[in-house]
Amino acid sequence: xxxxxxxxxxxxxxxxxxxxxxxxxxxxxxxxxxxxxxxxxxxxxxxxxxxxxxxxxxxxxxxxxxxxxxxxxxxxxxxxxxxxxxxxxxxxxxxxxxxxxxxxxxxxxxxxxxxxxxxxxxxxxxxxxxxxxxxxxxxxxxxxxxxxxxxxxxxxxxxxxxxxxxxxxxxxxxxxxxxxxxxxxxxxxxxxxxxxxxxxxxxxxxxxxxxxxxxxxxxxxxxxxxxxxxxxxxxxxxxxxxxxxxxxxxxxxxxxxxxxxxxxxxxxxxxxxxxxxxxxxxxxxxxxxxxxxxxxxxxxxxxxxxxxxxxxxxxxxxxxxxxxxxxxxxxxxxxxxxxxxxxxxxxxxxxxxxxxxxxxxxxxxxxxxxxxxxxxxxxxxxxxxxxxxxxxxxxxxxxxxxxxxxxxxxxxxxxxxxxxxxxxxxxxxxxxxxxxxxxxxxxxxxxxxxxxxxxxxxxxxxxxxxxxxxxxxxxxxxxxxxxxxxxxxxxxxxxxxxxxxxxxxxxxxxxxxxxxxxxxxxxxxxxxxxxxxxxxxxxxxxxxxxxxxxxxxxxxxxxxxxxxxxxxxxxxxxxxxxxxxxxxxxxxxxxxxxxxxxxxxxxxxxxxxxxxxxxxxxxxxxxxxxxxxxxxx
Amino acid sequence: xxxxxxxxxxxxxxxxxxxxxxxxxxxxxxxxxxxxxxxxxxxxxxxxxxxxxxxxxxxxxxxxxxxxxxxxxxxxxxxxxxxxxxxxxxxxxxxxxxxxxxxxxxxxxxxxxxxxxxxxxxxxxxxxxxxxxxxxxxxxxxxxxxxxxxxxxxxxxxxxxxxxxxxxxxxxxxxxxxxxxxxxxxxxxxxxxxxxxxxxxxxxxxxxxxxxxxxxxxxxxxxxxxxxxxxxxxxxxxxxxxxxxxxxx
Ligand SMILES: Nc1ncnc2c1ncn2[C@@H]1O[C@H](COP(=O)(O)OP(=O)(O)O)[C@@H](O)[C@H]1O
Ligand SMILES: [Mg+2]
Numbered sequence: 001x002x003x004x005x006x007x008x009x010x011x012x013x014x015x016x017x018x019x020x021x022x023x024x025x026x027x028x029x030x031x032x033x034x035x036x037x038x039x040x041x042x043x044x045x046x047x048x049x050x051x052x053x054x055x056x057x058x059x060x061x062x063x064x065x066x067x068x069x070x071x072x073x074x075x076x077x078x079x080x081x082x083x084x085x086x087x088x089x090x091x092x093x094x095x096x097x098x099x100x101x102x103x104x105x106x107x108x109x110x111x112x113x114x115x116x117x118x119x120x121x122x123x124x125x126x127x128x129x130x131x132x133x134x135x136x137x138x139x140x141x142x143x144x145x146x147x148x149x150x151x152x153x154x155x156x157x158x159x160x161x162x163x164x165x166x167x168x169x170x171x172x173x174x175x176x177x178x179x180x181x182x183x184x185x186x187x188x189x190x191x192x193x194x195x196x197x198x199x200x201x202x203x204x205x206x207x208x209x210x211x212x213x214x215x216x217x218x219x220x221x222x223x224x225x226x227x228x229x230x231x232x233x234x235x236x237x238x239x240x241x242x243x244x245x246x247x248x249x250x251x252x253x254x255x256x257x258x259x260x261x262x263x264x265x266x267x268x269x270x271x272x273x274x275x276x277x278x279x280x281x282x283x284x285x286x287x288x289x290x291x292x293x294x295x296x297x298x299x300x301x302x303x304x305x306x307x308x309x310x311x312x313x314x315x316x317x318x319x320x321x322x323x324x325x326x327x328x329x330x331x332x333x334x335x336x337x338x339x340x341x342x343x344x345x346x347x348x349x350x351x352x353x354x355x356x357x358x359x360x361x362x363x364x365x366x367x368x369x370x371x372x373x374x375x376x377x378x379x380x381x382x383x384x385x386x387x388x389x390x391x392x393x394x395x396x397x398x399x400x401x402x403x404x405x406x407x408x409x410x411x412x413x414x415x416x417x418x419x420x421x422x423x424x425x426x427x428x429x430x431x432x433x434x435x436x437x438x439x440x441x442x443x444x445x446x447x448x449x450x451x452x453x454x455x456x457x458x459x460x461x462x463x464x465x466x467x468x469x470x471x472x473x474x475x476x477x478x479x480x481x482x483x484x485x486x487x488x489x490x491x492x493x494x495x496x497x498x499x500x501x502x503x504x505x506x507x508x509x510x511x512x513x514x515x516x517x518x519x520x521x522x523x524x525x526x527x528x529x530x531x532x533x534x535x536x537x538x539x540x541x542x543x544x545x546x547x548x549x550x551x552x553x554x555x556x557x558x559x560x561x562x563x564x565x566x567x568x569x570x571x572x573x574x575x576x577x578x579x580x581x582x583x584x585x586x587x588x589x590x591x592x593x594x595x596x597x598x599x600x601x602x603x604x605x606x607x608x609x610x611x612x613x614x615x616x617x618x619x620x621x622x623x624x625x626x627x628x629x630x631x632x633x
Numbered sequence: 634x635x636x637x638x639x640x641x642x643x644x645x646x647x648x649x650x651x652x653x654x655x656x657x658x659x660x661x662x663x664x665x666x667x668x669x670x671x672x673x674x675x676x677x678x679x680x681x682x683x684x685x686x687x688x689x690x691x692x693x694x695x696x697x698x699x700x701x702x703x704x705x706x707x708x709x710x711x712x713x714x715x716x717x718x719x720x721x722x723x724x725x726x727x728x729x730x731x732x733x734x735x736x737x738x739x740x741x742x743x744x745x746x747x748x749x750x751x752x753x754x755x756x757x758x759x760x761x762x763x764x765x766x767x768x769x770x771x772x773x774x775x776x777x778x779x780x781x782x783x784x785x786x787x788x789x790x791x792x793x794x795x796x797x798x799x800x801x802x803x804x805x806x807x808x809x810x811x812x813x814x815x816x817x818x819x820x821x822x823x824x825x826x827x828x829x830x831x832x833x834x835x836x837x838x839x840x841x842x843x844x845x846x847x848x849x850x851x852x853x854x855x856x857x858x859x860x861x862x863x864x865x866x867x868x869x870x871x872x873x874x875x876x877x878x879x880x881x882x
Contacts, residue, residue, distance in 0.1 A: 168713060212701055374713040385708055411735060414709065414728035472728055475709045 006139040006168060006375050007129050008176070008367025011118060011156065013072040013199030013225065014334065016040050017364035018125035021372045024380035026180060026365035029132045031124070037360060038128070042120050043067035044108045052124040061261060064090060064253035066108040070227055071121075073199050074114040075159075076151030078500050079103055085223075088231045090253055102502055115155050115502060116510055119162035123512055126163060127525070136522040140165045141371040143363050145200040146172035147220030147311075147391045149437050150449050150479050151500040157476070158502050162510045168374050170476040174204035175215055175388050176366030177332040181357060182208055183369055183380060189327035190216075192315075194345050194353070195363075196308060197333035199225045203312045205319045205326070211383030217318035217410045218391050219311035226267070226335040228304050233263035236300075237278070237288060245286070255283055270297050271337045298340040305341055312348055318410050329353040332362055387412050390473050397434035397443040406471060409439065416472040420486075427459040431467060435479065452481060458488045523577065530580040534572045537587060541565060549597035557593065564590045663726055664706040671712055674725045678750055679733035687747060688841050689834035693738050700734045744830065744859060747837075751856045755863055778865045785872065788815050792879045799882060809880065816876045819869050826866040833859040 008026070010017045015037040019028045028036040033054055043051045043059035044066045051059060060067040073085055079097060086093065094104035094111040104111040112120075122142075129137045142165075144156050153170055160167035174193035181191065188208055195202040202220040206213055237259050242248050249255040262280040269276040275293040282288055316323060329349045335341060336359050345353050372381050389410045395403035396419065406417035421431050431454040438446030457465050466486040473479055502510075541561070544550060553561075568583035654672065662684065664671050680687045683699055705711065707730055712723035736742045745755060777785055791812050798805055836855045840848070 169710065209701070212704070370710075373710055376714055383705075385705060385710060387704060387708070412731040414724055415731050415735075416728040417732075472724070474724060475727075 004139065004375065005129070005133055005135065005137050006141065006371035007125075007137055008364055008369070008371045009122065009125055009140050009142045010173070010176075010364035010367060011072070011122065011142055011144075011159070012040055012363075013070050013197055013227065014040055015198070015360065016121050016125055017361060018129050019361070019364040019368035020129070021368050021378065021380070024378060026183070026368040028361050028364055029129050031128045032131070038121065038124060039069075040072065040121055041067060041069045042071070042107070042117050044110065048108065048110065050120045052120055061254065061257045064257045065092065065106075068105055068107060068117060070199055071105070071114050071117045073223065073227075074103055074105070075118065076114075076149065076153070076155035076500055077103065089227075090256065102500070102506075113502065113510075115159040115507075116162055118156065118159035119510070119512055122159055122163035122165060126165060130522055130525075131529070134526075138164065138166055139168055139371075141169045141171055141367045141374065142167055143171050143173045143176045143367050144477075145195075145220060145222055146174050146202040146204050146215075146218040147200070147222050148172075148477070149222075149392055149447050150477070151447070152222065153476060153478050154501050157478070158507045161507055162512055164512055167476075169370060170478070171367055171370050171386070172202070172204065172215075172218065172388055172391075172477070173200075173363045174202045174218070174332060175206070175213065175386055176364075176370060177330060177357070177362045178204070178206050178208070178213055178366065179369040179384070179386065180362045180366035181330050181354070182211075182213060182384070184357075190321065190325060191328045191330060192312075192326045192349060193330045193332055194308070194312070194336065195220075195332035196305075196335040196341060197225050198335070199223065199227050201225060201308050201311065203308070203315045205315050205321065212385050212387060214387040214412075215389045215410075216321075217315045218389055219315040219318070220391070221307060221311060224304070224307055225333070226264075229267060229301050229335070230260060230264055232300060232304065233267065233278075234259055237263065237290075240290070241282065241288060245282075247282075247284075249283070252283065259288075266292060267297070268337075270294050271339060294339070301338070301340065305338075305344055308341075308344070309348065323349045326351070330357065330362075331355055332357075332359050334360055388475070388477070389413060390415060390477055392437045392447075393439055394449075394471060394473065394479065395436045395438070395443075395446060397436060401443045403436050403438070403441060403443050403446050407473060411473075413473050413477060414475055416470060419469045419471070421454065421465075421467040421469060422463050423457060423460070423465050424462055426462050428462065428465075429457050429459065430455050431457065433469065435471070435481070449479060450481075452483075454483050457485055460487070527575055527577045527580065530577055530584065531572055534568055534580055534584055537584060538565065538568065538572075541587070541591065544591065544594050544598060547598055549594055549600075552597050553594060557590075561587070561590050561594070663703060663730075669706065671707060671715070671719055671723045671726055673722050674729060679736050679746060682729060682733045683737065685737075686841055687750070688838040689740070689744060689747060690838050691737065691743070696734065696738055700730065700738075703730050740834075741830075741863075744834070744863065748856055748860055748863070751852070753856050753860050755860060755867070778868055781865075781868070784815070784818075788812070788872070788876070791815070792876065795879050796882070799879075812876060812880065816873060819873050819876075823866060823869045823873070826862055826869070830859060830862045830866070833862060 005020060007029070008019045010019075017028050017036060017038065019026050021027075030036050031038050031053060035054065038053040039057045041053065041056040041060055043056035043063070045051050045059065056067055057069075060069060068091065070089055073089065074082060074091065079093060082091070082103070085091065092106040094106050097104060102113050104113050105117065107117075122140075126137050126140075140160060142156060142160055144153055148156070156170060157167050174195045177193050177195065178191055181193075188210065191206050191208055193202070193204045193206070195204075200220065200222050201224040202218065204218040205216050207216055208214075234256065238249055238256075249259070258280055262278060266276045266278045270292065273294075275291060278288070278290045278292055280288050326349050329345055329351060331342070331345065331353045336345070336353075342353060342355075369381060369384070370386065372378050373384055373386070377384075390407065390413050391409060393405045393409045394407040394417070395405040398404045406419060407415050421433070423431065433452040433454065434443065435449045435452065436443055436446035437449050440446050452469075454467055454469070457467060464487065467483055468486050469481065469483045471479060471481055550558075564583070564587045568580070568587050571579040571583040574580070654670070662672070662675065662677075662682075678687070683696065683703075685691065704727065707723055707727040709720065709723045709727060712719050715723065736746050748755065791808060795805075795808055795812060798808070833855060837859070840851060840855060
């Protein structure tokens, strides 16, 4: 049972998805509730158990202090970087945070680091895939915004490990989208991918050439997206309410979340209709109502969407291309459904953007394609190879607090640079190196990645040692450093102190499903899920027995059902998944006529729901068990 | 404290033949012709990595083709299922491939790289070197080309005046026009120096073709000239950058 499924995961700010290649076509794997998108929301339920996705979204409104969304904004960032975020998002930073410690966010009375929260989302996706395959899933390709820096990438990789996933590759989101696009099109040319989601914006320009997807330039803003539009609308509503009614709801988390939901619905409606009525209830029973026309909305958001222009121009400049030289513009991300965004893209690139692909799913589908390439390829991916770039220049701090750039942005990765260091005083044994990422000239304006200490340099006169330090950005866009003292040939000892991020030991301690136990954990979970299903069907049967339909069964039928029920009740308490499964299937089969009768008599919809699920089984990508059982109330 | 360019090691390409670590048959430099496996990286320079002589005129279209072909062999994505050794070699080999391609496809970077291999040092004209000199008060290793001395002096005075005016919120169209003209003249000079550089490439390639690589005097003369042209060119480029900054600020 060890067919090695590698899944592709889009870990989004707003929504996350998991996909895989079925035969030669990438498909999204639906969640328990049947939906392809898993909202990137994590909450703790009353029993302090994590809840993820749509269920968590409900808790976000009921118990906002026990929920968190848009956690991706905090990945790989320090508390001092997120002050702006804290004004706009209800992140509750742990009060006991020590200086230099990785950020922790409070959910109820527990705290979690951003990678741990992301890991909970990843684990949910992993489980969705496992339910779908009926097998453990331990390997994944995860996408990240192209403009993510080293720390943000590392944090994403850590999240994967914590979730019990071996992250075979981090792929840039727009690049992944181009893979899905290219799989369809099989054309050569220059493609621009414009990705505006909930929290991040990326623009990538690629050259497609006989299956090679070569990124020429990329740019973006890791804090720009639909969230900004939502926050603008929320602020306006809050100001209105304070102005007209004199109540300040800013500190009322439930009210803010209710407003947030209302403005998002309104925003989405405005993508399809010329005006919308924003209408929600305020604490105390009054309603807030306001008509918004698309025109007003477009005016309002203009400054936000205009922020995508600069990165697009820079990317074109870096690629040394004019807008007319772009053959196709591909739109990715939910916010590109906004007509005004489409108009802006059209104006910038002077062509109608390509909108055939589902902007929500295309990144995950591309990740699934990359997963197959890594796994050895298939007919469909034959000749496909992705050559990506590093979005930001890598530099080291030199005298005077200046950044010396050693790998320039838009260099194809893997990329490396070698630097030589020597000592300033006789017998000096250590040399400190400060690694930076960014485009600015001064070190203090760049992102600090890490401080390294070259240790154990053999004692020599000043200026004599020659330490060769190799900086290598791997195919994930993550920096690796190694050092060697050339005169003695000694491998120099490097101590990495990431400026942000978890140490290996910390990650180790956080791992949710340990690798080695993945298979066993999966079995255990399978049994638990089967038991739940058994309980549901037994409850439904109890209901059925009380219905008028029951009386219409023959006594033989009733006896048979009773026998099957007994088998299931017994199996339910054992640990044998197969036995429970078979008993469930048998009982399902045996109660078919009962269900039909119940449907006919329209007494109850309980077993009817079950039947409809069964007819769904044949559709879509043939999962052994695609959805969870329906609720039987 | 640091050297600005990476050295990859010794040149030229080691001529010894190797056999594949995996299947034992004769192999190409980076991967085995027979079983396709990635081979351990060899310390060669960027020219040798592509199997090229160290010449400065090269066909970029062929280079690109070779780059794609080698990428299909060496890229980590296509070696992800190999063992940890293969993965490590593939990472090193493909980073070297990318570094080499990035350097060689750009004629100026290619020239600078060759000069570096020849042990020549360029003046520090980079923006960060300028910033660093400014921050530490050190004198930058940068000399005003003698033939530009007068012009540069004049231009700097004008730029100073422009900055002062801008600070006061004033605007002198005549001055801006004058500076614009000088900028144009500088840009023309920048272009003309490229032709001089091209003459250097031709002379160098002829030297390599003659196989008279041992003639150290001739070699030093040609490379010395190219260093001079590049220094002047970089100086002008920086000047134009300063002008643009002053005009835009
Ligand atoms: N029809 C629509 N009109 C406007 N905005 C939309 C629409 N559909 C989704 N969005 C917005 O798109 C964003 C989510 O896009 P998505 O690509 O899923 O984001 P992410 O990649 O950040 O998870 C949200 O801000 C959401 O409100
Ligand atoms: Mg996205």
